[in-house]
Amino acid sequence: MCQLLGMNCNVPTDICFSFEGFSTRGGKTDDHRDGWGIAFFEGKGCRFFLDAKPSVFSPVAEFVRHYPIHSTHVIAHIRKATQGKVTLENCHPFRRELWGRYWVFAHNGDLPGFDPKDFSFYQPVGNTDSEKAFCLILERFREYFPQKKPPLEKLYSVLKEVSEKLAQKGIFNYLLSDGEHFFAHCSTKLSYIVRQAPFAAAHLIDQDVTVDFSELTSPSDRVAVIATTPLTDNEVWTQILPGELLVFQDGLPHKFP
Numbered sequence: 224m225c226q227l228l229g230m231n232c233n234v235p236t237d238i239c240f241s242f243e244g245f246s247t248r249g250g251k252t253d254d255h256r257d258g259w260g261i262a263f264f265e266g267k268g269c270r271f272f273l274d275a276k277p278s279v280f281s282p283v284a285e286f287v288r289h290y291p292i293h294s295t296h297v298i299a300h301i302r303k304a305t306q307g308k309v310t311l312e313n314c315h316p317f318r319r320e321l322w323g324r325y326w327v328f329a330h331n332g333d334l335p336g337f338d339p340k341d342f343s344f345y346q347p348v349g350n351t352d353s354e355k356a357f358c359l360i361l362e363r364f365r366e367y368f369p370q371k372k373p374p375l376e377k378l379y380s381v382l383k384e385v386s387e388k389l390a391q392k393g394i395f396n397y398l399l400s401d402g403e404h405f406f407a408h409c410s411t412k413l414s415y416i417v418r419q420a421p422f423a424a425a426h427l428i429d430q431d432v433t434v435d436f437s438e439l440t441s442p443s444d445r446v447a448v449i450a451t452t453p454l455t456d457n458e459v460w461t462q463i464l465p466g467e468l469l470v471f472q473d474g475l476p477h478k479f480p
Contacts, residue, residue, distance in 0.1 A: 226301050228241060228261075229400075231471035232445060233443075233473035235265075236444070237291035238294070238297050246301070251429075255278075255303040257309045258302045258314040259281065259284060259300060259301045259314065260272060260274070261300075262327040263297050264294050275311045299316075300314075300316055300329035302315060306351050315330060325401065326361060326400070326401045333393045334352040334353075342358055345361050395410040404470055407449050407468070409463035411465060415463065416453070418445070419446070420443075420444070422437040424437075425458055428455060428456045447476065
């Protein structure tokens, strides 16, 4: 199956270090060779990069690895196809507009037999179960809150309900953000780490690369990195529990009742 990478922080930060290790899994240290993508929120704008080539061979991925785009919300994905052909329209993350904001979604898992046909507004462009699930989530948001984005607690409640129903159909790990709130849902496997003062050095699992964050950060910085499996071997990552939906804000995870 696919792998996810996300970042949420309290100040705009680049993801070059994490993406260096993560993108290696797209055909070198792992077999996720069926395309990749990454989205960076900048205010209400969103930079978007997709490629159907494996990330280890993609010139676009090479560009992203060495271009320090600063963002507070980032979602990345490397694909191992379970449903849908290896084409650009089936690459994650997916993006749609709702309430005057871009929403970005990436999924790791498989929803066998999930093929809804009753979309009233959002339509899938490709033929993956993942994009259909994203369209369904946004459809439910529009049904419950047609005019504007609700308070976070109400939005969380609807998303939790939809996520639980979709998770009953298979494996449903995902990352979702509108550049204001960052959601992470675990069905089987998803971990995170929060880096904050006192900062230390981190070493990648997939590459022999070490970065000393104490040399690159200020004491008030805080960065949460979310990944399908840990990216570093000298830090303590927290496993998100199956069925858990977390909201990350300013680099910290939150869970509502």
